[in-house]
Amino acid sequence: MxxxxxxxxxxxxxxxxxxxxxxxxxxxxxxxxxxxxxxxxxxxxxxxxxxxxxxxxxxxxxxxxxxxxxxxxxxxxAANYNIKRAIYKLGPTGYPFEVLCAEMFKAKGYETQVSVLKKGVNVLHEVDVVAERADGDIYCECKFHNRKYYKNDVKIPLYVHSRYLDIKEANPELKFQYALMSNTQFSEDAIAYANGVGLLLYSMNYPKKNTFCQLIQKYRIYPITALSTLRAREKKALLQRNIVVIKHLERKHLEKLGLSKNEINKVMREVKLLLKRD
Structure with missing residues (x-):
């Protein structure tokens, strides 16, 4: 047989x-x-x-x-299936991931800023993303890991929540929630602690509905690393120019990379296709 x-x-x-x-x-x-x-x-x-x-x-x-x-x-x-790997390829630094997180909040109607200093009682804190909306603000810590199998344990939400408390005590007039976003997963203890203290979590495995990947699909905020018509070196060059999401990609950016007219047309057709609403 x-x-x-x-x-x-x-x-x-x-x-x-x-x-x-x-x-x-x-x-x-x-x-x-x-x-x-x-x-x-x-x-x-x-x-x-x-x-x-x-x-x-x-x-x-x-x-x-x-x-x-x-x-x-x-x-x-293909882009939807490849989202997780596309996000990992935003590294090695965490800044592009912070921009992607900010775009996530923008899609939900927030005004956003990246890398904002906020005064605490004890120290000055750099908040990765500040998202402001009439019904309440969200301060977000973005944890990017280059190892795909890295799992955020309970120490990370503990640390993030302590920052929230320090900022909140120094600014009692501010109304905001704190959020933690990661390109990997959270441990069960991390999820339990975050739920207990009201810390919002977004990752590859949490929440069960509207995970990070699902939100990217829903709002069409694909990172440029999701494009199949660009080579790895071209994606890297664009990230170095702080072009992180495909909706910010323009023909002039591709011209500066030395792509031919035909190559540029292929890339822009793919961008248009991914941004198209059903």
Whole structure:
């Protein structure tokens, strides 16, 4: 009996944190559904990837194969599926992630500022993002990690909440909530503590609805690292010029990178496609 016909054959997948798990078709299909892929296309891609599996593979290899397949079907679905990795590629510094977080609040109707100094009782605090709206302000701490499998433990919300208390005591007239945003995950203890003290959390795994990735899809605030028509060096050059989200990308920025007219047209077509509302 061939390996493909042996239903008991297991395919182990090496994750980014170097642990292993068995390939799960349902879990894989769920990730495609979350990216907006149609039921028919999901079935085709799941079967295609499954047929190409080796007894020992990796999440990175599966992601690459899936991303290539999705680009042929829909650049929007491909961008949605690739959001997590696109956010990781905003590094190595945390500033582009802070800009992305500010754009998230802008999409919700806030006026935003990045890197704002606020006086506390004991020390002066640099708040990563200050978002202001008539119904209340939000001060946000942005935690960017270059390691995909890094999990924010309870020490981080403890530290962020202490900053809130110091600023609040020094400015009792101000009405604001404090938020913590991360490009990785929060531990269960971190989530429990944040909920207990009223600290807002946004990450790859929290809240269950309106996660960071879902908000990017909803408001079309894709980072430039999500563009498939740009090379890695070009994305890096744009980030160095503080061009972080695709809605801020203009032809003149691409001209300065030395791209041809044809290349620029391809990039701008993709930008228009990703920004298009349903």
């Amino acid at each position: 061939s390996a493909r016909k042996n239903k008991k054959l297991k395919y182990l997948i090496r994750k980014v944190n170097r642990t292993y798990e068995e390939f799960d078709k349902k879990k894989f299909a769920k990730s495609l559904k979350a990216a907006g892929v149609s039921k028919e296309d999901t079935e085709d891609i799941v079967n295609e990837v499954y047929q190409g599996l080796e007894p020992l593979s990796s999440t990175t290899k599966i992601h690459q194969q899936t991303y290539r397949a999705l680009k042929k079907i829909s650049k929007v679905d």
